[in-house]
Amino acid sequence: MTDSSEPALVRRAQAGDTLAMVGLLDRLTPYVGRICGAIALGGGPDAAQETLIAVFRGLRGLTHPEALRGWVRAIAVREAVRVARRDGGVPADLTSVPARGDPQLAADVHDVLRRLSPEHRAILVLRDLEDLDEQTVAAMLEVPKGTVKSRLARARASFRKAWTE
Amino acid sequence: MSDAPQWPTARLDEIARFRALAAGVRGAAVTERVVAAPFDDVWAVLSDFEGSFGLIEPDMHRVRVIARDGEHLELLARSRWGFRARLIGVHRPGWFWAQSRFLLLGMAATAAPDGRTRVALTGGIRIPGRAALMPLGVRRAAVGALGRLDRAVG
Numbered sequence: 001m002t003d004s005s006e007p008a009l010v011r012r013a014q015a016g017d018t019l020a021m022v023g024l025l026d027r028l029t030p031y032v033g034r035i036c037g038a039i040a041l042g043g044g045p046d047a048a049q050e051t052l053i054a055v056f057r058g059l060r061g062l063t064h065p066e067a068l069r070g071w072v073r074a075i076a077v078r079e080a081v082r083v084a085r086r087d088g089g090v091p092a093d094l095t096s097v098p099a100r101g102d103p104q105l106a107a108d109v110h111d112v113l114r115r116l117s118p119e120h121r122a123i124l125v126l127r128d129l130e131d132l133d134e135q136t137v138a139a140m141l142e143v144p145k146g147t148v149k150s151r152l153a154r155a156r157a158s159f160r161k162a163w164t165e
Numbered sequence: 166m167s168d169a170p171q172w173p174t175a176r177l178d179e180i181a182r183f184r185a186l187a188a189g190v191r192g193a194a195v196t197e198r199v200v201a202a203p204f205d206d207v208w209a210v211l212s213d214f215e216g217s218f219g220l221i222e223p224d225m226h227r228v229r230v231i232a233r234d235g236e237h238l239e240l241l242a243r244s245r246w247g248f249r250a251r252l253i254g255v256h257r258p259g260w261f262w263a264q265s266r267f268l269l270l271g272m273a274a275t276a277a278p279d280g281r282t283r284v285a286l287t288g289g290i291r292i293p294g295r296a297a298l299m300p301l302g303v304r305r306a307a308v309g310a311l312g313r314l315d316r317a318v319g
């Protein structure tokens with residue numbers, strides 16, 4: 001029976017099997033959609049398409065097929081932040097997030113995320129959705145670990161306040 | 166209902182997924198057209214492999230479905246130049262992607278908000294051992310196929 005694990009699909013795709021690429025596309029689309037949707041919000045479909053294009057263009061160069069998800073995640077975060085920044089309309093930093101009790105703040109994740117900058121959304125996604133440690137998040141976003149810590153604390157506090165209201 | 170936050174998720178239509186996949190196959194030019202007919206009508210014409218499909222893709226002179234298991238499909242196609250190809254692929258609403266040793270054939274469609282249908286095609290001669298096609302008039306053939314599709318459903 002054919003090995004249908006992701007590393008096996010990557011190896012078959014790298015050998016020219018386009019049906020293995022379809023298998024990877026089917027598996028990666030929801031994953032990429034989750035990351036790009038939470039960071040790029042309305043621009044999520046654009047970011048997801050750009051991510052998958054970059055993934056399939058670069059697949060031949062992936063030397064460790066076992067590292068597929070981490071590689072895809074890094075591309076998705078980069079594309080999602082880029083698209084979100086391009087789309088504009090985001091607060092400069094968390095100080096513009098409405099305080100607890102603000103009637104504007106709806107208890108809706110999408111609405112809360114919309115009030116964060118793309119970089120803060122990326123931190124929340126990587127820590128709370130992807131469950132990565134601070135060191136890894138810092139390396140991915142090319143910021144010091146301390147910055148991740150402080151941004152995360154503020155982003156989480158705002159997020160949870162909003163969510164529990 | 167769960168109290169867990171529902172993170173927003175980006176959803177990609179089949180055309181967007183098709184573009185991404187084709188981007189990974191060197192030489193796989195994607196040709197798109199908006200056809201003035203509803204998705205179900207368009208997809209029915211494109212999916213009738215033993216019938217109307219051959220009118221849209223005349224290079225596929227005769228096609229026979231030799232196996233189907235869910236969305237997995239095997240076709241035996243004879244080209245107008247006489248050579249035979251056993252295509253193995255995935256077929257589901259809005260999506261068809263199949264390859265033989267020497268051929269690749271892909272189609273995707275998605276309903277446009279105005280009731281029309283966006284269709285994308287790609288395909289060509291495969292380069293053995295690589296995710297790459299030989300660029301032999303593929304775009305011209307696809308433009309012709311989409312024109313025939315438009316006339317068939319319009």
